[in-house]
Structure formats: C-alpha cells, structure tokens
Amino acid sequence: MSKIKHTTAPWHVGSPDKFIVRGPNGYPVCDVTFSDDFPGISEANSRLISAAPELLEALQGMVDIWITTCTTNGWDPAHLSQYQSALSAIAKVTGSQI
Incomplete structure (x- = not known):
C-alpha cells in the first residue's frame, strides 16, 4: 500500500459547536463549515472526516x-x-x- 501522507491518527472533532477536525496534539486537519440550513450535517461530516x-x-x-x-x-x-x-x-x- 502507499505510504501515508496525511496527518496521523487519531483525529477527533475539536469542539461540538465549531466542527474543527483535529489530529494529534490538537493540530487542525479540517474546518467544516456550519450551515443553519442543514442542521446536523456539519456535525455528521465532521465525524465522518475524523474517522x-x-x-x-x-x-x-x-x-x-x-x-x-x-x-x-x-x-x-x-x-x-x-x-x-x-x-x-x-x-x-x-x-x-x-
């Protein structure tokens, strides 16, 4: 398989209200945009990305x-x-x- 080029795991959602996915030591990996039009989507996307x-x-x-x-x-x-x-x-x- 290919050598890993991404931030190492584990990733987690940094805070439930900002949906920033963070890697080890709190390093930000991704900031998922929150949308009032689609409640729950930002959180679900953050969980998927963090996994x-x-x-x-x-x-x-x-x-x-x-x-x-x-x-x-x-x-x-x-x-x-x-x-x-x-x-x-x-x-x-x-x-x-x-």
Missing part, C-alpha cells in the same frame, strides 16, 4: 486479507465488486492508481 484515517487503515487491511485469502485458494479477487470498490476508494484517498 477517515481509521477507515482507510481498516479498508487496506481488508484488501490485504482478500489478497491473501484469494492467493491461498487460487482465486482471483478482481471479480469481487467489493474488492474493486475498495481499491478505488484507497486510490482516491492516496492519489494512486488502481
């Missing part, structure tokens, strides 16, 4: 397991739509190509 490093790590782990399992059993993981979706998502995050 991004753990989601990426989990997805990369799943891909590694698929590859190992398929190789061990003589299968080709390329036919699994979830495998292709996972590779696409990882490429989007890391800026790599599938």
Whole structure:
C-alpha cells in the first residue's frame, strides 16, 4: 500500500459547536463549515472526516486479507465488486492508481 501522507491518527472533532477536525496534539486537519440550513450535517461530516484515517487503515487491511485469502485458494479477487470498490476508494484517498 502507499505510504501515508496525511496527518496521523487519531483525529477527533475539536469542539461540538465549531466542527474543527483535529489530529494529534490538537493540530487542525479540517474546518467544516456550519450551515443553519442543514442542521446536523456539519456535525455528521465532521465525524465522518475524523474517522477517515481509521477507515482507510481498516479498508487496506481488508484488501490485504482478500489478497491473501484469494492467493491461498487460487482465486482471483478482481471479480469481487467489493474488492474493486475498495481499491478505488484507497486510490482516491492516496492519489494512486488502481
């Protein structure tokens, strides 16, 4: 997998009223704009963004397991739509190509 180029985990929502996602030692990663027109959306987006490093790590782990399992059993993981979706998502995050 690609070398990590983003702020290391864990990330968390810095305060419930400002929706600033922060990394280790309070380093700001992202400031989610609050909108009165869409209550709850800013908080939900902040939570999703703050989970991004753990989601990426989990997805990369799943891909590694698929590859190992398929190789061990003589299968080709390329036919699994979830495998292709996972590779696409990882490429989007890391800026790599599938």
